[in-house]
Amino acid sequence: MAGHDQLLSPCTDLEENLVLFHYGELPAPERFSLEQHLSGCVNCTGYLKDLSALLPLTIKSDEPPETFWMDYNRELRHKIASARDKKWWPVKFGAFFQPRLVTAFGAIAVIAVALTLTVGKGLWQSHELPGDDEALMEVLPVAENLEFFKTMDVLDNLDVLEFMASPGGAA
Amino acid sequence: MSLLESAETTRQFPPGSVFISGATRSLQHMSSSVRARDEELVAAAQRGNHQAFEELVERHKQKAFHIAFDFCRDREDAKDLSQEAFLKAFVNLKNFDGRSSFYTWFYRILVNLCLDYKRRLKRSPTDSFDETLETQMERSHEPNRPRSPDQQVLAGQISQKVDSALQALPAKQRTAFILKNHQGLSIREIAELMQTAEGTVKVHLHRAVTALRHSLAEFV
Numbered sequence: 001m002a003g004h005d006q007l008l009s010p011c012t013d014l015e016e017n018l019v020l021f022h023y024g025e026l027p028a029p030e031r032f033s034l035e036q037h038l039s040g041c042v043n044c045t046g047y048l049k050d051l052s053a054l055l056p057l058t059i060k061s062d063e064p065p066e067t068f069w070m071d072y073n074r075e076l077r078h079k080i081a082s083a084r085d086k087k088w089w090p091v092k093f094g095a096f097f098q099p100r101l102v103t104a105f106g107a108i109a110v111i112a113v114a115l116t117l118t119v120g121k122g123l124w125q126s127h128e129l130p131g132d133d134e135a136l137m138e139v140l141p142v143a144e145n146l147e148f149f150k151t152m153d154v155l156d157n158l159d160v161l162e163f164m165a166s167p168g169g170a171a
Numbered sequence: 172m173s174l175l176e177s178a179e180t181t182r183q184f185p186p187g188s189v190f191i192s193g194a195t196r197s198l199q200h201m202s203s204s205v206r207a208r209d210e211e212l213v214a215a216a217q218r219g220n221h222q223a224f225e226e227l228v229e230r231h232k233q234k235a236f237h238i239a240f241d242f243c244r245d246r247e248d249a250k251d252l253s254q255e256a257f258l259k260a261f262v263n264l265k266n267f268d269g270r271s272s273f274y275t276w277f278y279r280i281l282v283n284l285c286l287d288y289k290r291r292l293k294r295s296p297t298d299s300f301d302e303t304l305e306t307q308m309e310r311s312h313e314p315n316r317p318r319s320p321d322q323q324v325l326a327g328q329i330s331q332k333v334d335s336a337l338q339a340l341p342a343k344q345r346t347a348f349i350l351k352n353h354q355g356l357s358i359r360e361i362a363e364l365m366q367t368a369e370g371t372v373k374v375h376l377h378r379a380v381t382a383l384r385h386s387l388a389e390f391v
Contacts, residue, residue, distance in 0.1 A: 007385070007388050015377065015381065016373060016374070016377040019373075019376060019377045019381075020358075020376075020377075022380075023351060023352075025357070025358050025373075050384055051380065051384070053390075054384060054387050054390065055352055055380070055383070057329055057390065058333050058336075058337065058348075058352060058353075058383060058387075059241075059352070059353050060240075060241075060244050060330060060333070061237075061240075062237075062240050062246055062249070064236075064246060068246075068250075069232075072232065072236075072250060072254070073228075073232075075250075075254060076228060076232075076254050076257055076258075077225075079258050080221075080224075080257075080258060080261050083258055083261060083262055084221075084261075
């Protein structure tokens with residue numbers, strides 16, 4: 001048993017290349033150069049041997065039986081169906097909050113309010129004949145003004161009244 | 172006889188050989204026509220064709236399960252993680268714009284879920300880390316081959332030690348290592364999946380291998 005202290009140390013500047021060489025990922029020029037180095041370096045050769053022995057140990061495979069996959073498919077179908085059902089109502093609700101729709105609705109609302117306050121104002125007024133109360137309300141101001149007009153008549157004829165009140169006017 | 176030889180999991184490879192896990196799950200062998208078929212299925216699924224998505228699941232479920240298993244080393248957790256990845260892919264399929272292959276996009280989702288799983292486990296360790304040797308022996312590498320009691324105990328010890336060593340790796344190193352060592356992906360594919368440079372992947376891989384070699388030195 002080698003143990004930590006007895007591990008052969010490869011050439012430091014070649015260690016990364018050795019790992020890539022083990023996995024077949026070293027490009028051709030470097031691979032050729034390393035192969036030549038390995039023919040004369042015990043430490044690097046020992047390092048590669050360690051990798052070949054140790055790295056397969058890290059793999060823990062699992063090959064489940066057919067029944068596992070049947071359950072797998074069934075469960076996944078159920079999960080996807082649930083996700084599909086959940087996603088419908090938010091999608092419909094959320095469709096109203098898409099930016100372009102929000103802008104369009106906002107513009108329509110502004111136009112509707114503007115039309116209501118301007119062009120539509122007169123249209124909304126009633127054309128029906130005023131009821132009795134309304135007629136009275138229209139006449140009252142006129143009636144009130146009659147007293148005023150009467151007063152104005154007196155004032156207009158004030159000089160006549162004074163003449164009549166004077167001693168020469170009475171005769 | 173060394174511990175390694177008696178464990179019955181030894182596979183000696185000559186220096187320079189390409190190591191690909193037993194099931195040869197590398198995408199290096201996937202032809203361009205197969206990838207094109209993936210894109211057709213994705214397009215159909217995006218138009219609302221549920222059967223197209225089911226076919227995508229069928230194509231990728233085993234590989235997805237095995238990748239998740241490589242990360243969590245538990246069958247039920249691997250099943251949950253891979254299903255969650257498919258579910259996320261289904262929900263977000265409309266956001267897939269085809270800039271990368273479906274494979275890369277989907278497995279990126281899966282790997283991120285696996286890394287999140289590991290982070291959650293670190294915060295709240297569960298009984299899954301306290302597997303007995305018997306549980307580990309049930310999930311042996313070669314269940315059909317009988318083992319002596321000594322070999323079974325040894326296999327359990329190695330498995331526990333490997334689990335600890337892999338857990339101790341930083342997330343990116345563990346990811347690069349698992350995708351290369353277990354799944355046989357190329358450096359280029361790993362870089363695309365991890366959204367990083369190939370040089371960075373090589374550094375992660377080198378550091379992971381160095382750390383594991385030191386952690387498992389007793390088995391040399």
